[in-house]
Amino acid sequence: MIRCSLSYLGVALLAVACTKDAAKPVPAFEGRWNGVNAATVYYTAVGGQMTRQSVSPMTSMYLVVTQDSLLFYGTQPNGLALVNRAYTRQGNVLTTDKTSIFIKELSDDRLVVRFPGFSTNIPYYEWEDSYSR
Numbered sequence: 001m002i003r004c005s006l007s008y009l010g011v012a013l014l015a016v017a018c019t020k021d022a023a024k025p026v027p028a029f030e031g032r033w034n035g036v037n038a039a040t041v042y043y044t045a046v047g048g049q050m051t052r053q054s055v056s057p058m059t060s061m062y063l064v065v066t067q068d069s070l071l072f073y074g075t076q077p078n079g080l081a082l083v084n085r086a087y088t089r090q091g092n093v094l095t096t097d098k099t100s101i102f103i104k105e106l107s108d109d110r111l112v113v114r115f116p117g118f119s120t121n122i123p124y125y126e127w128e129d130s131y132s133r
Helices: 002-017
Strands: 031-043 050-057 063-064 068-076 082-088 086-088 091-096 100-106 110-115 124-132
Touching: 063 124
Parallel strands: none
Antiparallel strands: 031 050, 031 063, 031 124, 063 068, 068 082, 086 091, 091 100, 100 110, 110 124
16 A cells, blocks of 8 residues: 555656746847947957957937837937837847847846947947846
8 A cells, every 4th residue: 555655656756857847938028128238349350259348338228119119219308219210020130121130138127139230340340238127
């Protein structure tokens, strides 16, 4: 009798140990994101190796993401939108009429996006903006 109870306990423990973890829900991209910092990342002309990074606070703006628009607002008293860009999203790539923006990190409370350089000047550089909820 004790042997049967132990067998059932063993099967129950095995079943619990073999269950898959539930898939985490995808963090929401839409909503308001408050600016944290902006970084300029510099690269060499040959080989594309990062040479340095310059980071500055970005608390003077916030981003509102809707289903099809990226609205960059200043935190000045008038609160006007600085930039309004329509976009489409495929995976971690946002495509606008001007460029592609890459989602480098997305969690419930953090968003990091990378903008490719718009200049052919050397050294080549890109922008990386960090936001929080």
